[in-house]
Structure formats: C-alpha cells, structure tokens
Amino acid sequence: MSIFPVILSQAKFIHRDSLQFPIEERALQFGDGIYEVIRIYNGTYYLLDEHIDRLFRSTEAIKIKLSQSKEEMKELLLELLTRNDITGDGKLYMQVSRGSAPRDHVFPKDVEPNIYAYAQSLPRNxxxxxxxxxxxxxxxxxxxxxxxxxxxxxxxxxxxxxxxxxxxxxxxxxxxxxxxxxxxxxxxxxxxxxxxxxxxxxxxxxxxxxxxxxxxxxxxxxxxxxxxxxxxxxxxxxxxxxxxxxxxxxxxxxxxxxxxxxxxxxxxxxxxxxxxxxxxxxxxxxxxxx
Structure with a gap:
C-alpha cells in the first residue's frame, strides 16, 4: 500500500519516496520533539481525542508552539487517512519537531515546527x-x-x-x-x-x-x-x-x-x-x- 506522509504545518501531501529531511532538523540532531501513535480500526481512529490532547500537552511541556488548533489537527489527520484509503486496521505515526535551523542548543527564533505523519495498515496481533x-x-x-x-x-x-x-x-x-x-x-x-x-x-x-x-x-x-x-x-x-x-x-x-x-x-x-x-x-x- 502506498503511504503518503503529510507535512502538516504546510498541509501538503507528498509520496514517502520523495520526502527529504534537512540535516539541520532538530528532531535528528537533538531529539527535540514529540510523537504520537494512534490505532486505526475499520478505517477509523481509536481514542483520537485522547491522542490529540496528549500531543498538545507534550508540545506545551517542551515549549513548541503549534499554529493549528486541535480541531484543525484532527481534520488533517482524517484527510491523511482518506488519502491512504485505509478501511481496515492500521496505525498512524505522527511527529512534531521544533523545526529546521542551524545547529544550536538554544531554541531557534522565527522557525515553524516541522510536523510529519503517515498512516499504514497494521493487523491486530x-x-x-x-x-x-x-x-x-x-x-x-x-x-x-x-x-x-x-x-x-x-x-x-x-x-x-x-x-x-x-x-x-x-x-x-x-x-x-x-x-x-x-x-x-x-x-x-x-x-x-x-x-x-x-x-x-x-x-x-x-x-x-x-x-x-x-x-x-x-x-x-x-x-x-x-x-x-x-x-x-x-x-x-x-x-x-x-x-x-x-x-x-x-x-x-x-x-x-x-x-x-x-x-x-x-x-x-x-x-x-x-x-x-x-x-x-x-x-x-x-x-x-x-
């Protein structure tokens, strides 16, 4: 099955084979970010609200400011699910980093968070x-x-x-x-x-x-x-x-x-x-x- 990650901060869908990460990405260099894994059953997210709430708690805890509201984030994730045509069981992986900037321990200024997500099939074990x-x-x-x-x-x-x-x-x-x-x-x-x-x-x-x-x-x-x-x-x-x-x-x-x-x-x-x-x-x- 094709997997189309989405850079949520730009709401732009691209194929995973063309997805490139800059070397000066704070997730890669510092682990400066958070993630979520959401279960999918019968083409529907399970406990979506709980995961979105926790995602926002985690970003707030490490002082990452998201421009999306919780409802906007859910809409983007639902669109991603539709684009991948997942009607059975699966999972979504989502990652938020502080962004891309020259390597420095202190937070970069005027940098938007990088938000990545992909959905794929995953049968129950x-x-x-x-x-x-x-x-x-x-x-x-x-x-x-x-x-x-x-x-x-x-x-x-x-x-x-x-x-x-x-x-x-x-x-x-x-x-x-x-x-x-x-x-x-x-x-x-x-x-x-x-x-x-x-x-x-x-x-x-x-x-x-x-x-x-x-x-x-x-x-x-x-x-x-x-x-x-x-x-x-x-x-x-x-x-x-x-x-x-x-x-x-x-x-x-x-x-x-x-x-x-x-x-x-x-x-x-x-x-x-x-x-x-x-x-x-x-x-x-x-x-x-x-």
Whole structure:
C-alpha cells in the first residue's frame, strides 16, 4: 500500500519516496520533539481525542508552539487517512519537531515546527492478545519527565532490545525495585480482584489506552488503585497485563522465566479485553467469543 506522509504545518501531501529531511532538523540532531501513535480500526481512529490532547500537552511541556488548533489537527489527520484509503486496521505515526535551523542548543527564533505523519495498515496481533506474552524486568534509567512523549527513546530501545534478545515481548521497568511501566506500554497487576498500577506522575507515560481502561473498570465495577507495586509483588500476582495503542490489552503470563499463576490470561484481563473490543467497535470480537 502506498503511504503518503503529510507535512502538516504546510498541509501538503507528498509520496514517502520523495520526502527529504534537512540535516539541520532538530528532531535528528537533538531529539527535540514529540510523537504520537494512534490505532486505526475499520478505517477509523481509536481514542483520537485522547491522542490529540496528549500531543498538545507534550508540545506545551517542551515549549513548541503549534499554529493549528486541535480541531484543525484532527481534520488533517482524517484527510491523511482518506488519502491512504485505509478501511481496515492500521496505525498512524505522527511527529512534531521544533523545526529546521542551524545547529544550536538554544531554541531557534522565527522557525515553524516541522510536523510529519503517515498512516499504514497494521493487523491486530491476535496471538499475543489471546495467549499472553513473556517479559523481563529491567532497571528504569530514563529521565524524570516520561509523561512527555518525547522522541528521546534510547533507554526504551535498549530495554526493548534486551527483551527481544531473551525471546520476550517487553521489559518491565523499575526504579530500585518499584515498577514504573514497560519500555513501550503501561503495566498493571491484579491481586484479589483489584487492579494496581503506577500513579500518573511524571515518571510514566499517561497512556491513552490506560485512560480507556479507567473507564472500563468503572463500568465493570472493578477496583482500580493507582499505587506502585514492586518486583516481589510481580511473582505473587494473580494476573498481569500491559496496554498500549498497538498492544491493546495484552496478558503477561511469564516474568523473567517464571509463570504467573497457571500461565494463562486471567478473568479480569479477559473482561477488559472484551470491553476494549466493544469500545473500539472491532467487528471480529475474538476475546469476547473466546
């Protein structure tokens, strides 16, 4: 399928083969920017408002001023989806940098942000969603403002790569034994019917799927406590799961080679997965019918 990125600041669509980045682009030289990944189901964005709100929070946090309003940004993203003729499942990647200017640590003057986005097909990963995944634990060495969806992801990349090299799906990050999140997802522990997860402080990304989970637990009357848990708690959990835009709600069945309970996705995780499928208007409700 053709992918037509759009330079949103100019609202000009071009083919990806002709897209060129200037070497003096602050995203390339400093990681001076933010990004979003938005899930697409049946040709429709899922949690679009939540992603746009977070994008604007991130740009404001690093002092990038956007000329577009939230509504104008959504209109451009919807146009991009139409141009790519994505009618099934997919994802959108969007990146905002401070702009292009001669290399200097201080902010350039009179420079417009560079805003790039592209959409592409992405089927659901039904195997991991249904059967669960194995993860490792890894020390969290990231900076103190993880709530900003920054382009500076090297610690996340290294943790995810270590998980990959151990044939695992993800890395659960921790600071001195207290779990924060995964390298690219929020993480949750279930004990005695209650869900625990790290509070939405600066130390974690405020996930859009996490926001949806908070709605689901209220509807399902499941207790949800924002309280850090430890590496020791992981081994004693009844269930574990992670969430992100591309992972949806994925059960964790093994941590550092050790099974969680019987090694099968738990009842509460399944209820949340069914709620997710309903909320996202997914036609093939695999979990609901499992």
């Amino acid at each position: 039904l195997e991991t969603i249904k059967n669960g995944v194995s993860v490792i634990t890894h020390r969290d060495i990231r900076w103190e403002n993880c709530y900003i969806k920054s382009l500076n992801l090297l610690p996340n990349v290294l943790a995810k790569q270590e998980a990959k090299e151990q044939n695992c799906y993800e890395a659960i990050l921790h600071k001195e034994g207290r779990v924060t999140e995964c390298s690219a997802a929020n993480v949750y522990l279930v004990k005695n019917g209650t869900i625990y997860t790290h509070p939405t402080t600066n130390n974690i990304l405020h996930g859009c799927v996490r926001m949806a989970v908070e709605r689901f637990v209220e509807e399902l009357n499941i207790t949800f406590i924002e309280e850090p848990f430890t590496l020791k708690d992981l081994a004693e959990a009844d269930e574990l799961f992670l969430t992100s835009s591309t992972s949806e709600i994925t059960p964790i069945i093994r941590v550092d080679g050790k099974l969680i309970k019987d090694g099968k996705p738990g009842e509460i995780t399944r209820k949340l997965q069914a709620a997710y499928e309903k909320d996202a208007n997914i036609e093939d409700k695999v979990i609901a019918n499992a």
